[in-house]
Amino acid sequence: xxxxxxxxxxxxxxxxxxxxxxxxxxxxxxxxxxxxxxxxxxxxxxxxxxxxxxxxxxxxxxxxxxxxxxxxxxxxxxxxxxxxxxxxxxxxxxxxxxxxxxxxxxxxxxxxxxxxxxxxxxxxxxxxxxxxxxxxxxxxxxxxxxxxxxxxxxxxxxxxxxxxxxxxxxxxxxxxxxxxxxxxxxxxxxxxxxxxxxxxxxxxxxxxxxxxxxxxxxxxxxxxxxxxxxxxxxxxxxxxxxxxxx
Amino acid sequence: xxxxxxxxxxxxxxxxxxxxxxxxxxxxxxxxxxxxxxxxxxxxxxxxxxxxxxxxxxxxxxxxxxxxxxxxxxxxxxxxxxxxxxxxxxxxxxxxxxxxxxxxxxxxxxxxxxxxxxxxxxxxxxxxxxxxxxxxxxxxxxxxxxxxxxxxxxxxxxxxxxxxxxxxx
Numbered sequence: 001x002x003x004x005x006x007x008x009x010x011x012x013x014x015x016x017x018x019x020x021x022x023x024x025x026x027x028x029x030x031x032x033x034x035x036x037x038x039x040x041x042x043x044x045x046x047x048x049x050x051x052x053x054x055x056x057x058x059x060x061x062x063x064x065x066x067x068x069x070x071x072x073x074x075x076x077x078x079x080x081x082x083x084x085x086x087x088x089x090x091x092x093x094x095x096x097x098x099x100x101x102x103x104x105x106x107x108x109x110x111x112x113x114x115x116x117x118x119x120x121x122x123x124x125x126x127x128x129x130x131x132x133x134x135x136x137x138x139x140x141x142x143x144x145x146x147x148x149x150x151x152x153x154x155x156x157x158x159x160x161x162x163x164x165x166x167x168x169x170x171x172x173x174x175x176x177x178x179x180x181x182x183x184x185x186x187x188x189x190x191x192x193x194x195x196x197x198x199x200x201x202x203x204x205x206x207x208x209x210x211x212x213x214x215x216x217x218x219x220x221x222x223x224x225x226x227x228x229x230x231x232x233x234x235x236x237x238x239x240x241x242x243x244x245x246x
Numbered sequence: 247x248x249x250x251x252x253x254x255x256x257x258x259x260x261x262x263x264x265x266x267x268x269x270x271x272x273x274x275x276x277x278x279x280x281x282x283x284x285x286x287x288x289x290x291x292x293x294x295x296x297x298x299x300x301x302x303x304x305x306x307x308x309x310x311x312x313x314x315x316x317x318x319x320x321x322x323x324x325x326x327x328x329x330x331x332x333x334x335x336x337x338x339x340x341x342x343x344x345x346x347x348x349x350x351x352x353x354x355x356x357x358x359x360x361x362x363x364x365x366x367x368x369x370x371x372x373x374x375x376x377x378x379x380x381x382x383x384x385x386x387x388x389x390x391x392x393x394x395x396x397x398x399x400x401x402x403x404x405x406x407x408x409x410x411x412x413x414x415x
Binding site: 107108109110112113116117121122123126221222223226227230231233 | 335337338339340341342355357359363364365367369387388389391392395
């Protein structure tokens with residue numbers, strides 16, 4: 001796999017091994033795999049015994065993050081798992097679905113915009129009020145790396161969406177996408193974990209909600225999803241000095 | 247796959263006060279401690295902005311009036327296209343039909359980057375009454391949206407339009 005780096009735009013494209021090695025190198029240059037470091041050096045991402053200065057903010061976010069965030073996007077064509085590190089300036093590792101990733105710093109206040117872009121959040125028709133109990137295994141199938149499992153999950157999803165015929169028809173036409181945003185961050189003496197999941201079927205959006213009876217699909221809007229994306233991020237009160245020292 | 251609801255971080259709704267213009271034919275509520283501005287004497291623009299706090303983006307609400315030729319949909323299409331061209335990083339997130347002050351209207355949700363590189367979420371409500379286009383625009387720093395969404399919702403829900411007096415004599 002190759003590593004490509006453009007210092008003028010700070011754009012770094014690399015494979016998983018190269019990314020892990022870059023982070024190791026930022027912490028301890030002596031301990032990083034020399035063969036991979038050579039590839040990073042050849043691309044210009046490493047120079048003079050350190051990562052290139054334009055990568056400093058993004059690497060600082062990885063090594064000193066306030067929380068880790070994952071964005072899973074699955075559909076009939078495949079699965080993408082994006083990773084972010086939330087900090088004063090955050091970092092994003094964007095899955096390009098070809099074994100490589102884009103690694104870049106992103107201002108934390110633009111993390112919601114990035115999530116919106118990665119999940120293709122946009123206006124959709126409103127679905128009639130109703131709900132459908134969904135089996136956890138169906139959601140696991142939709143999120144699976146196995147194409148066969150996703151196909152089986154897609155068929156089951158179409159059946160489940162019978163209360164919304166346009167949505168069911170869209171799924172049968174292959175127009176579905178499951179997005180799952182997970183975040184975990186330490187606050188006081190515990191780790192806070194939050195999850196937001198929704199299904200986009202072109203004909204509408206359905207949020208995965210959960211209670212003591214298990215997950216349920218409920219119609220939602222992209223406005224509500226956008227607000228939920230913003231809400232999932234840690235607040236200053238949760239990650240500020242008071243929370244850390246309490 | 248376990249699903250955990252995100253935290254809300256919402257604050258109680260602040261005390262609201264009513265702003266009126268066009269001889270009282272148009273009104274909407276804003277938080278009582280916001281600064282109200284009416285930059286044009288004919289009341290074509292009325293704005294309210296939250297108090298200045300260091301360098302934080304000041305949440306604001308702006309009500310504008312415009313003479314409109316054509317349909318609400320065509321006017322809005324033009325407005326949205328202009329915003330997409332003029333605002334950096336503009337993303338249209340949602341749009342739908344709504345009722346505004348008893349009139350058919352449109353609502354849009356978008357986000358963009360300000361010249362100061364702040365992420366702002368904008369919610370816009372528009373309607374057309376007797377050839378007068380009325381637009382209520384609320385802008386909030388994106389990371390404060392969860393906290394301020396109830397305020398934005400309350401402002402939008404409070405908008406009252408009376409056709410008589412809306413069009414200047």
